[in-house]
Amino acid sequence: MRKNNSTYSIPAIIAIVMMCIPLRISAQVLNQPEAAPNPNLGSSFPWTAACASASFNEYFVNFTWNFPLVESNNEFILELSDSNGNFGAPVELARVADKNTDFDFDFEFAVPNDARGENYRLRVRSTNPAKTSPPSVPYPMYFVDFSSALRISEDGNGTLPDGGEIQQCDGGSITLATHNIPNASTYQYNWYRSSTLLSEKSNQLTVSTPGMYYVELDYGSICTGSANTSSNIIEVLTGSSLGVAIAGPSTVDLCVGDPHTLTANLGGSGLTYTWYKDGVVVSGPTVEGNTLNINTSISGFEGNYEVEIEGSGVCTEKSSAITVQNLGSILATRQNDANIVLLPGQDETLSVTTNAVSPTFQWFKDGAPLSGETSSSLTISDIGVYFARVTETAGSCVTAAPVDSESTTVVTPDSFEFTIDFVGTYTECVDSNVTIGITTIDAISNSGARTNVTSALENSFTYQWTYEGNPLSGETSRTLTVTDNSNNGVYALTGVLSSFNANSNSLNVRLATNESLALTSDGNVLCPNGSTITISSSRDLSGESFQWIKDGSSFDTTSTSLTIAESGTYQLSIDTNDCPLISNEITVVPFDESLLVLDRSENIVIIEGETETVTASGAQSYEWFDSNNSLLSSQDSFTFDAEGQYLLTADFGSCTVSRVITVSFRDTFAIPNVITANGDGINDLWVLPNTFSRDPQVLVTIFDERGKEVFSQTNYENNWPESTTSFNQQNMIFYYKLSREGKNLRQGTITVIR
Template structure:
């Protein structure tokens, strides 16, 4: 910078710089959105919220749209949600957005921001807000195990110090919510849809819609009292496994009776009777279809805790099933045996195996070893109980000789094309294939019997004769297959394509990232030579150049380079070019700085890449992001954003040491005619000066007071008058007192 002895020169330099980049420094400023609400608690019946927004001229482009965006639950805008888009506010500098909370929003730290599309700018984000959409906003109902059975009186006794699980039973998709569980008014740590407890107390729950919204959702549940009780050892008398014929009579009886207890009977976990007082027996109706199952009884009452018996299994002798346990089609290898298996629910079964429709001598077990082709099944007869039923045949099994074999090969572990730098391929299955194309997995039996050979692009790979192969060089990309030989059988696998990354790191660099008028152009270069490569320069995902080894950025956007010479593209880092904005440079202190003589005040700048601090004589004072001011004067900060520059003039004055005067002589002689305040209070936009007459009427009020009262037009109806003043900042009173005006 050229040095000069005059402060006027430094101002000329500053204004010249401002003029050169005036199109940038006068850019629009989007202010931080504001709200009158502190939390957004939304539901299907109420979901409308207003956000106030201001922006400063110049005007935006005619095709501009203002977009209100919502962060994620942690306040991050990596993938913002668009709430509202307005295209009719381009001449309105102060307006409101009205939006609805999306029905998947639940969290305590959401933020809002506003984005303009032309020019592309983004406002500061709001402070964090709790936001919750009430997908469920009715009182919860809780019961033991979420069964829906709320005990009479709302009390459950935990037997013998055991535990009880409580859960809501009237909310869909219960596991997708967070909950607040309480015991006798104390919030517990459990947040899931169920809670298992063994401590006495009054338990209830509500949906956790955050610190503000939970109470307004109206989801507080009924209360269940957990008390301690002693186990009576409830059980069902007799055998735990009973077989009955249709029409047989059978009564289940509990071992506890005559105590005035409630009895609830269950079949396969569902209530079939009760709760009924003293109903300690239950008659099974065997005349209806499906009477078989597992039966239990549950008791509760004043003299007993809630307790359920072990199940008793009831079977139907006249109704049984036969199930084949092996594959429907099996390929039988030479000199190989296979085992066929069938199971049944019959109580006392007998078996007879058949081959090709004829019974097999002495084949009367549930399993059968075979070594011949054919069609097999087992016939099962029920021989127990007082009722009879027709024999049942199992499903048929077809045994055939192999016509051929096939290999199945697959990638070992995780593999992604153009991401892995190495990969291992391996044999995963050997299938024996019959003439009808039926397949049988014979991997275990034959994987050690085959001879193997890997091929690459239809050519054998020397030395690769095992079940696996590892490829670790991208130059060996291509198609791989495994072949094998066994006793005259030739087997081949499916093809696997291997496309490994080149493992090269491609980096693009630029001599700046901020675009401004009058500055040097921003030029991109690549870390790799592009002379023999096929490549694409991209901006915002679209190709802009495929022939130049370096490019010049003329527009804002995200730039990237892709080299396509190899099987896998090499993708560079992204570099974002943005438009220069005066708001990028900020100071933590006002530019009109008042300091106490003899003390030091530090001003810190932020947002730029480098800084230079100059005094009024253009002397360089420092190059850090801060400077310690201890003298009066005019100073210049020059901040660099790559190729762009922004300046700020800082005026430093000593704080006045005189007190607020309480007497002025407004007689026009030029001496003490005006009420002059110390610079701590005058010319400060945040400080308001208010003056009242002797009757308490306001006669003057001004922020950024310029020591200009009384004004020339002010008239006084007395020679000596007393006024009252108040000095406030942000609504807080700093000083107050009287002013006597003598004429």
């Protein structure tokens, strides 16, 4: 119903839309909630930010709504968005059931203990009828659960540096981190260098510039200061390294009993020295301790040695390592597998290598020496446990003790057994292909003892894969790839080596079907007028075994399509070929006016001759009307260039939301600093540009020359001085401050001339 030539007002247009769409928009109007003063604190000012804690968490918001009355069983629910102002998963803060005849009342609520952000919004929802208010302006909200002074140290090691200073050497960097706050990564931080705020927000900061560093928890623009979390100060100083090193060659060869002293190349400067062996302190820190005597008479003197220096005005630095070797320490290295299986009629060769200059060898079997077996290799044909003993007979350190090689266990099998498993990750009825393969070959003795011989024999067996107990033609490798769910079933592997037959465990392969199952619906938003939504399947369900699933639970196994009147997430599962065929999800949500999102305020101020574009999102279709009810556009956005009131209607299936957009021209004059309150009707009032006047988010505060507040108002109506305001002097100076959400916008003076 549209009359393009009529001159209906915006309220009249809304009434027409409501008549054209019966039951789609209730008559009640829920206004956006606003911060309210705390009556228990005796304050007359609403809060601008919620800085809650365990000791104080009591806040109020004012809510108003318009006639007609709601139903007697209605409840009003105060809800909180996430920290970005989104209501995808709102948090219920308060609920009242006794305000159904009260058009103006306050909610009391507590800030959730996980709230941390600058852009939380509030809204109110009624249950009967189901309506939702516009969201409030954004508010900073923080639950201050940590309010102690932070402590920072290098790498967060918990040790505060002497004098609060850390040397930073040769243009390098150090990392400062907190060490006394639980769950440190769940907070945001403000780091400062010499009182300058830095960009890093985590609990650690990599420093490459000298200065005085400290940190505090970031509880937002208003709450941070009240938490008192400012940390200790660490001063980072710059310096140069001295180039410390250990004199002499990088490798030193010593025999047991040989004396040797390591000497640092720097000395006589009052430096402190710490000596390390294999990364562990063995001497120091000692002033002027620039030497270290190595005791070669003790076992384990060999290793990598380093020296570290530190001192006043000197960078702490560590030398490169030198390696001290024990010439009397010889090695005997096994050159064959640790486990060997001897098949009947076979023999095997064992061998060792050594770094001894002039070695002798002696082989042992089951702990006893083998007569005449004194070479580096041994051919065996019997089971047992074998090793070789190596002795040094020449060179500079002939006193070295003999060294035994690792043992080799030789067995004769009674049988072999395979183990097969899935290669890589595999999820039953999810993956569409899988590879299975042999992982272990065990030799089983007649006593039942198992020996892993995989590496020795995996290339010696002849393999055959089976499916449901039957050989698979051509499948004779160690792995098998299954790619078709029609071949779901039980697989196993057999193998032959000489006279031995080996069998594996069984694996049940269940691959997902490659069929697709699509659900469609005639909408996904349930309107508050008893509407329903129909969900249909792309597959004929006649004769199929299936189940409809809502929110993860089966609830219907007979309907070939669904007609639903409840919100939730719906899926269809069809039983097929061992694995269910799962459809896509259809998510149905209850109607909520906040589903319509505008990227601009509903009150737009533009400079005459310029334009402003508003874009809507969330709905299926849009229509923009002017004050004459003329259709301007059916797109999701519209560009405004003239003052007036405009109507946007947005359809969500059978649901409709309307929004009134008010466009006004911005004044281009400056904020006046002189008024003449003489009653002549000219310049009697302090008139602000539209940028600041009649804006519910802008707070106008005026103080007299002594700093006493004489006027405070949001949504300023250009109405100061009021008729009751008196001036006891000819020329009086007042001070003004304009702020939004606690942030200062403008300030200055007003001279009142009588």
